[in-house]
Amino acid sequence: MTAETLDGKALAATIKAELKERVAALAERGIVPGLGTVLVGDDPGSHSYVRGKHRDCAEVGIASIQVELPASTSAAELEGRIRELNEDPACTGFIVQLPLPGALDDAWALELVDPGKDADGLHPANLGRLVLGEPGPLPCTPRGIVELLRRNGVGLSGAEVCVIGRGTTVGRPLGLLLTRKSENATVTLCHTGTVDVAEHTRRADIVVAAAGRPRIVTADMVKPGAVCVDVGITRTEAGLVGDIDPSVREVASWIAPVPGGVGPMTRAMLLTNVVERAEALAG
Numbered sequence: 664m665t666a667e668t669l670d671g672k673a674l675a676a677t678i679k680a681e682l683k684e685r686v687a688a689l690a691e692r693g694i695v696p697g698l699g700t701v702l703v704g705d706d707p708g709s710h711s712y713v714r715g716k717h718r719d720c721a722e723v724g725i726a727s728i729q730v731e732l733p734a735s736t737s738a739a740e741l742e743g744r745i746r747e748l749n750e751d752p753a754c755t756g757f758i759v760q761l762p763l764p765g766a767l768d769d770a771w772a773l774e775l776v777d778p779g780k781d782a783d784g785l786h787p788a789n790l791g792r793l794v795l796g797e798p799g800p801l802p803c804t805p806r807g808i809v810e811l812l813r814r815n816g817v818g819l820s821g822a823e824v825c826v827i828g829r830g831t832t833v834g835r836p837l838g839l840l841l842t843r844k845s846e847n848a849t850v851t852l853c854h855t856g857t858v859d860v861a862e863h864t865r866r867a868d869i870v871v872a873a874a875g876r877p878r879i880v881t882a883d884m885v886k887p888g889a890v891c892v893d894v895g896i897t898r899t900e901a902g903l904v905g906d907i908d909p910s911v912r913e914v915a916s917w918i919a920p921v922p923g924g925v926g927p928m929t930r931a932m933l934l935t936n937v938v939e940r941a942e943a944l945a946g
């Protein structure tokens with residue numbers, strides 16, 4: 664068997680076309696959604712991600728508000744800039760690009776964001792809403808994964824899903840999303856304390872690798888016909904390497920690859936959150 668590709672790039676283009684229409688509908692009511700980004704320091708990867716987000720915004724008709732600060736920025740200065748975006752009516756949703764450099768604490772910064780403008784869905788209040796099953800912005804990568812599976816007809820109800828990685832941005836919230844009534848999957852969350860990861864992945868109908876460790880999922884760990892989703896991105900001299908080994912292609916039915924799988928979906932879900940925030944603020 665050679666796995667078919669879960670094409671996140673193509674689906675992201677479809678979603679962007681849909682969002683363009685929703686943005687046009689908002690424009691008729693005099694509302695322009697605006698995405699703010701707060702980027703601290705000079706990490707080239709972070710700069711490249713943020714550039715991509717603003718390119719996406721331009722495509723869809725979302726306004727861009729870019730805040731760039733030096734790595735030497737103090738906590739008080741950063742707090743001030745976040746509060747400005749909370750107050751700025753032109754900014755309907757914003758993100759603080761993670762990880763923050765130096766002594767600036769990611770969790771501290773996320774908590775300063777107005778939960779109503781939280782385009783990342785990572786504010787503790789919104790993560791709490793996710794736990795409680797209440798409406799609110801959802802974390803972009805988990806939402807993108809669910810959307811990528813759904814829109815390609817991968818059944819989730821009753822499926823055994825093995826998630827590798829318990830991080831706050833992917834693994835842990837993905838477990839919460841997949842176990843909602845509307846998804847109804849059964850989730851096993853593996854992490855560095857798991858004794859035998861392969862024992863869990865071999866039982867799974869869907870494997871999601873979000874550990875950030877190159878090629879940890881190999882063909883012998885995957886049930887024939889399973890669906891595999893690669894979320895890990897490691898930069899090497901040879902290019903981007905995912906958490907899923909290329910050998911898995913011979914065993915799986917579908918693979919969401921790196922690049923071209925979950926990454927573009929994460930960006931499309933950020934735009935979706937910004938448009939939804941603008942629609943919510945508009946009432």
Ligand SMILES: Nc1nc(=O)c2c([nH]1)NC[C@@H]1CN(c3ccc(C(=O)N[C@@H](CCC(=O)O)C(=O)O)cc3)C=[N+]21
Pocket residue numbers: 712758759760761762783803896903921922923924925926927929930
């Ligand atoms: N506040 C915050 N929100 C985030 O959503 C956030 C963040 N901080 N910090 C970093 C991670 C990482 N992330 C990615 C987004 C898109 C691609 C993406 O589009 N990847 C392309 C490849 C792009 C490339 O060449 O690097 C792909 O997989 O096809 C990857 C990674 C969002 N993150």
